[in-house]
Amino acid sequence: MRLLLTIQYKGTNFCGWQIQPNCRTVQQTLSDAIFEVTGENVTLHASGRTDAGVHALGQRVHFDSNTKIPPEKLPFALNTNLPDDLKVIACEQVSYDFDARFNVKRKTYVYKFYSSPHENPMLFDGYAHLPIVPDYQKMRAAADVIEGEHDFKCCQATGGHVKTTVRTVYSIDIKKDGEIYEIAVTGNGFLYNMVRIIAGTIYYAGIGRISEDDIKSAFLTNDRTKMGITLEAKGLYLVKVMY
Amino acid sequence: MRLLLTIQYKGTNFCGWQIQPNCRTVQQTLSDAIFEVTGENVTLHASGRTDAGVHALGQRVHFDSNTKIPPEKLPFALNTNLPDDLKVIACEQVSYDFDARFNVKRKTYVYKFYSSPHENPMLFDGYAHLPIVPDYQKMRAAADVIEGEHDFKCCQATGGHVKTTVRTVYSIDIKKDGEIYEIAVTGNGFLYNMVRIIAGTIYYAGIGRISEDDIKSAFLTNDRTKMGITLEAKGLYLVKVMY
Numbered sequence: 001m002r003l004l005l006t007i008q009y010k011g012t013n014f015c016g017w018q019i020q021p022n023c024r025t026v027q028q029t030l031s032d033a034i035f036e037v038t039g040e041n042v043t044l045h046a047s048g049r050t051d052a053g054v055h056a057l058g059q060r061v062h063f064d065s066n067t068k069i070p071p072e073k074l075p076f077a078l079n080t081n082l083p084d085d086l087k088v089i090a091c092e093q094v095s096y097d098f099d100a101r102f103n104v105k106r107k108t109y110v111y112k113f114y115s116s117p118h119e120n121p122m123l124f125d126g127y128a129h130l131p132i133v134p135d136y137q138k139m140r141a142a143a144d145v146i147e148g149e150h151d152f153k154c155c156q157a158t159g160g161h162v163k164t165t166v167r168t169v170y171s172i173d174i175k176k177d178g179e180i181y182e183i184a185v186t187g188n189g190f191l192y193n194m195v196r197i198i199a200g201t202i203y204y205a206g207i208g209r210i211s212e213d214d215i216k217s218a219f220l221t222n223d224r225t226k227m228g229i230t231l232e233a234k235g236l237y238l239v240k241v242m243y
Numbered sequence: 244m245r246l247l248l249t250i251q252y253k254g255t256n257f258c259g260w261q262i263q264p265n266c267r268t269v270q271q272t273l274s275d276a277i278f279e280v281t282g283e284n285v286t287l288h289a290s291g292r293t294d295a296g297v298h299a300l301g302q303r304v305h306f307d308s309n310t311k312i313p314p315e316k317l318p319f320a321l322n323t324n325l326p327d328d329l330k331v332i333a334c335e336q337v338s339y340d341f342d343a344r345f346n347v348k349r350k351t352y353v354y355k356f357y358s359s360p361h362e363n364p365m366l367f368d369g370y371a372h373l374p375i376v377p378d379y380q381k382m383r384a385a386a387d388v389i390e391g392e393h394d395f396k397c398c399q400a401t402g403g404h405v406k407t408t409v410r411t412v413y414s415i416d417i418k419k420d421g422e423i424y425e426i427a428v429t430g431n432g433f434l435y436n437m438v439r440i441i442a443g444t445i446y447y448a449g450i451g452r453i454s455e456d457d458i459k460s461a462f463l464t465n466d467r468t469k470m471g472i473t474l475e476a477k478g479l480y481l482v483k484v485m486y
Contacts, residue, residue: 010364084367125326
């Protein structure tokens, strides 16, 4: 049968999702736990890779298995074999034509940061620290420009190789709670570092470093330098994958 | 001059506040940073010790110094010499008769936990994981019994040595946000492990393991066994010290 897992991880001490030599990865750690529980060496297919330091609250992963353990029991069995920073929160059976990567319709990422004069020891591995306080309305106005269908070539780090750089951002929600800001971005697909660049662009607009016109111009000219900085991986969360 | 610092720390990788050999402590780490910045070997006086694993969002510490650095600049100088998990967020000059420990009028601690079937990798070092979902009204009713002046001998771990075990708990606030619960306890003083036992008692009442009458009886008979368990250190935060 084909099983679809929902997993959570704290990215701080992982070299990202994908298996690589001499480095602790989510894929390898989860594979090892599945081997411990089922005796099977499975190939795991995630909805997408996440980089080193990036967290996940709702990553989805499929694999094929002949285990006799019922899907609803499997998370408990796996979690006793998983470390504190990686857990399985759900498992369901899906049909063999389902693919965790190719069937994705939408994803939601959240970027978290806080603006205080000093760093906060409780937040250092899950939030970027951006001391200059942004203006909420300016951030909102920048987000309004970014929402929609665009050629997001100006929001891509080098290293991506894709057929088309046109993507649709369905919504950008910005929450503020005291010094903490959360920017939630939902789209039909994301280029390499796209969310971290979108969040950096919204923040730069919020502190007056770039204008709405800069962003419009970046989209028209594909000019990465007109957008904001790429914010650190540690503030990024893959929150939800929708099929 | 005498200086009063407000400091924050994530307790996970500290053996608590107090200096001890062969173990990383908050007191030693902060002393070292003050030496780096001022060249002075100072004695630090905290509002109280915190145990290994306990966090602080508003610990207060006084010391005497002849530094020429203005108090409002000192946090920035110290923070460049402090690790990610310990930061100074404020500094003010106080008179020589002020003592960070003996002048305390009230303290607020918060105990944080979450109730979900599986552990959450983002919460593992700052929250207790208590899978059985408690009933809010039962927790509130237990808190109502605990609020006020009592002999808290039944809420004390062995190892404490104090003149009197009578304390006043001014308020207990219980917040629920989805699966996350925060129990804030404000009092004029706390015995060893008292907040962790209060939080464990409120939780045990919430899941029906003990009743309000058990708590009343514990206060009358000084019987520790009638109260709930001592919850883990990792969910405890020293939030505020009032003078």
